[in-house]
Amino acid sequence: MGRLKQQLLRIILASILLVTGILINTDNTTLELAIFLASYLIAGGQVLIKAARSVIGGDALNENFLMAIATIGAFFIGEYVEGVAVMLFYLVGEMMQNYAVDKSRRSIADLMDIRPDYAIVKSGNDLIRTDPDEVAVGDIIVVSAGERVPLDGLVIEGNCMLDTSALTGEHVPREVFAGGEVLSGCINLNGLLSIEVTKVYEESTVSKILDLVENATSKKAKMENFITKFAKYYTPVVAILAALISVCPPLLVRGATFADWLYRGLTFLVISCPCALVISIPLGFFGGIGGASGKGILIKGSNYLESLSKLDTVVFDKTGTLTKGVFEVQEIRSYSMDPGDLLDYAAHAESYSNHPISFSLQKAYGKQIGKSRISGFEENAGHGVKCLVDGKTVLAGNRKLMATMGINCPDEEHIGTLVFVAVDGSCCGSIIIADEVKEDSKEAIATLKSIGIKKTVMLTGDAKNVGENVADLLGIDIAFTELLPEGKVEILERLLAEQGQTAALAFVGDGLNDAPVLARADVGIAMGGLGSDAAIEAADVVIMTDEPSKITASIKIAKKTMGIVKQNVVFSLVVKFAVLALATLGLASMWAGVLADVGVTVIAVLNSMRALSTKNI
Amino acid sequence: MKKTFKLMGLGCANCASKMEDRIGKLDGVNNASVNFATTKLVIEAEELLMDKIIESAKDIIKKIEPDVVMQKA
Numbered sequence: 136m137g138r139l140k141q142q143l144l145r146i147i148l149a150s151i152l153l154v155t156g157i158l159i160n161t162d163n164t165t166l167e168l169a170i171f172l173a174s175y176l177i178a179g180g181q182v183l184i185k186a187a188r189s190v191i192g193g194d195a196l197n198e199n200f201l202m203a204i205a206t207i208g209a210f211f212i213g214e215y216v217e218g219v220a221v222m223l224f225y226l227v228g229e230m231m232q233n234y235a236v237d238k239s240r241r242s243i244a245d246l247m248d249i250r251p252d253y254a255i256v257k258s259g260n261d262l263i264r265t266d267p268d269e270v271a272v273g274d275i276i277v278v279s280a281g282e283r284v285p286l287d288g289l290v291i292e293g294n295c296m297l298d299t300s301a302l303t304g305e306h307v308p309r310e311v312f313a314g315g316e317v318l319s320g321c322i323n324l325n326g327l328l329s330i331e332v333t334k335v336y337e338e339s340t341v342s343k344i345l346d347l348v349e350n351a352t353s354k355k356a357k358m359e360n361f362i363t364k365f366a367k368y369y370t371p372v373v374a375i376l377a378a379l380i381s382v383c384p385p386l387l388v389r390g391a392t393f394a395d396w397l398y399r400g401l402t403f404l405v406i407s408c409p410c411a412l413v414i415s416i417p418l419g420f421f422g423g424i425g426g427a428s429g430k431g432i433l434i435k436g437s438n439y440l441e442s443l444s445k446l447d448t449v450v451f452d453k454t455g456t457l458t459k460g461v462f463e464v465q466e467i468r469s470y471s472m473d474p475g476d477l478l479d480y481a482a483h484a485e486s487y488s489n490h491p492i493s494f495s496l497q498k499a500y501g502k503q504i505g506k507s508r509i510s511g512f513e514e515n516a517g518h519g520v521k522c523l524v525d526g527k528t529v530l531a532g533n534r535k536l537m538a539t540m541g542i543n544c545p546d547e548e549h550i551g552t553l554v555f556v557a558v559d560g561s562c563c564g565s566i567i568i569a570d571e572v573k574e575d576s577k578e579a580i581a582t583l584k585s586i587g588i589k590k591t592v593m594l595t596g597d598a599k600n601v602g603e604n605v606a607d608l609l610g611i612d613i614a615f616t617e618l619l620p621e622g623k624v625e626i627l628e629r630l631l632a633e634q635g636q637t638a639a640l641a642f643v644g645d646g647l648n649d650a651p652v653l654a655r656a657d658v659g660i661a662m663g664g665l666g667s668d669a670a671i672e673a674a675d676v677v678i679m680t681d682e683p684s685k686i687t688a689s690i691k692i693a694k695k696t697m698g699i700v701k702q703n704v705v706f707s708l709v710v711k712f713a714v715l716a717l718a719t720l721g722l723a724s725m726w727a728g729v730l731a732d733v734g735v736t737v738i739a740v741l742n743s744m745r746a747l748s749t750k751n752i
Numbered sequence: 753m754k755k756t757f758k759l760m761g762l763g764c765a766n767c768a769s770k771m772e773d774r775i776g777k778l779d780g781v782n783n784a785s786v787n788f789a790t791t792k793l794v795i796e797a798e799e800l801l802m803d804k805i806i807e808s809a810k811d812i813i814k815k816i817e818p819d820v821v822m823q824k825a
Contacts, residue, residue, distance in 0.1 A: 185818060192815035198764065233763055243789055350794060353785035363769050414765035414788070421789035 146226055149178035153219050171215035179206060179222040196370045198408040205404040209725065212394040221405065221725045228733025235740040239418050242747055246425045247348060249301040249320045249341055251285035257329065267336040278328045284321045287339045288330040290314060295326030302340065303665055303679045304431030318665065320344065343671065347433055351424045352417055354436025358700060359416050366409035377403035380719065395721065402718040405728030406711055415703040415739035422746030423696030430749050431679035432689045433664065439675045442639040442658045443693035448630060449588050449686065452644040453595035453605060456662055457683060458570040462491055464499035465551060469564035477564045481556045484522050484529040487512045492554060495568045530557040537562060550604045572605060579683035580609050586690060592630065594623050623652050643686060646670025660686060691752045699746050703739040710735050753802060756825040757793045759786065759813065767817045775809045792825060
């Protein structure tokens with residue numbers, strides 16, 4: 136018989152005896168006592184044994200012992216029914232509490248069920264099913280449709296669509312081909328992949344993420360530390376008060392009876408366990424962290440949830456965070472020929488160059504470069520290129536290049552890098568190449584403001600006109616431009632100093648070259664963490680995808696979680712103190728005491744489960 | 753070195769924080785944490801003392817919550 140069934144049986148038996156005892160209404164007090172005592176022992180025997188064991192172990196002030204004393208005390212003052220009923224009530228409450236905790240743990244576990252159970256290793260012509268732990272770097276593993284990729288690696292054969300939602304929270308599948316990288320935790324939706332393993336299981340993405348999330352609650356929030364400390368003193372203080380209340384009034388106040396005040400003291404004991412207070416906090420925080428991880432946001436500690444909920448300033452790095460970090464042709468301004476021809480000349484002229492501008496031009500051109508059309512290529516570093524295209528002399532480069540060649544170019548207002556194109560000695564037009572802002576950057580800034588972020592700041596090493604233009608476009612309050620890496624830390628220090636005591640500041644970067652700034656901020660947020668160990672390492676909060684809008688989501692999750700935790704703390708404290716006060720006045724029964732203890736715990740646990748859900752975020 | 757254990761049957765959150773507190777104070781332990789939600793105990797301690805620490809941790813857990821079983825995770 137399972138433990139749960141045994142306990143249920145005991146509760147039923149004890150209840151029947153209790154009811155019999157009440158209904159029998161006999162004058163034989165010995166019989167009455169015997170029935171109630173039997174009922175009490177059937178119900179509370181386990182509690183008494185546990186209480187005795189803990190006293191021997193030197194840890195007297197625990198739940199079992201306090202409950203034992205309270206109920207035995209009730210028997211002493213002749214309140215048999217109360218003694219049995221309180222014990223029964225307590226057990227039922229405990230069962231409900233265990234059920235609620237279990238359910239909450241299971242939903243957390245489901246959410247984080249991204250651990251691969253097995254790997255299929257190719258050995259000669261055989262396929263061997265093994266533990267992912269036992270696969271070595273260089274082994275070839277096979278992943279069929281519907282299976283989870285167990286280890287990080289490179290695809291050597293096959294292609295398929297991958298569901299990365301376990302890692303990114305993103306439901307749009309991603310396509311991989313031979314030569315591409317795959318990360319553990321993704322699910323192969325179709326096709327068959329052969330993968331060469333590049334990382335052992337412990338180093339693989341999935342195990343790193345799980346490790347991070349599971350250990351996140353070891354970095355505790357201030358509120359959590361406060362409650363742990365409070366709980367440490369709460370029980371002894373209430374126990375001492377219980378003793379004083381039972382003994383002092385009968386001795387000092389005329390007419391106060393010992394039995395009456397002992398009853399009040401015993402009620403104190405029933406409420407002296409801090410469990411409701413303590414239990415809901417780790418479950419709430421963990422729920423929030425688990426819920427966030429389901430959306431592709433890794434939060435490395437409860438303390439960061441707390442800071443996120445208090446943010447009032449968000450500082451962004453520009454390139455790669457708010458912008459794509461990829462330079463693209465933004466505009467073609469043609470003076471004398473068709474813009475398509477201008478791009479054709481420019482792309483061909485630059486085709487032998489390794490400069491990023493060359494790649495941007497090729498990409499915008501989008502067609503095969505006719506290498507045979509080009510001859511006499513010359514590159515002048517820092518200026519541009521010169522060559523013959525279709526027999527015509529083509530120059531592509533900046534104003535300096537044109538000036539040295541004696542070609543006049545018109546003044547141009549522009550943001551970004553300007554490439555002039557001259558054909559046969561006359562300036563034919565210009566091409567503007569710039570970094571593009573991400574699709575959701577503007578919306579992200581707007582939603583941040585709507586959820587109470589007072590100040591948004593952008594830091595960039597880029598030129599003033601480029602930086603300020605991006606800031607204007609996105610609606611960012613302050614932009615600091617032309618910064619060196621040290622400059623970024625300096626500005627952050629200044630912003631932190633301007634900050635109010637209770638508020639917090641976050642820095643958002645790509646986690647690659649802004650580690651010092653990430654470390655200095657109250658919360659360091661790295662974007663695009665998927666596949667980037669450096670970003671995962673450096674930041675306090677890692678957003679797996681590249682979307683700035685996830686920052687808003689993480690703040691919302693943090694606020695919701697903190698709200699739930701606060702509700703639980705306030706609710707359980709208010710109920711406990713109210714019952715303590717009523718008990719002192721003789722208005723609360725021991726029944727109310729049990730309700731204040733286990734009832735509140737169950738409600739708090741159920742409430743903390745709400746932190747898991749991120750549906751409306 | 754870091755070792756992780758599963759605490760089967762961990763039911764009381766206050767007990768969890770008591771365990772964390774006492775194991776953390778053992779000689780040679782750099783950090784101990786009990787995650788009530790996943791019922792996992794992580795001990796970071798000096799390698800040489802680890803075996804002794806694990807034994808002491810088992811004792812502490814038994815005393816605080818007798819029904820809890822500490823297993824290797």
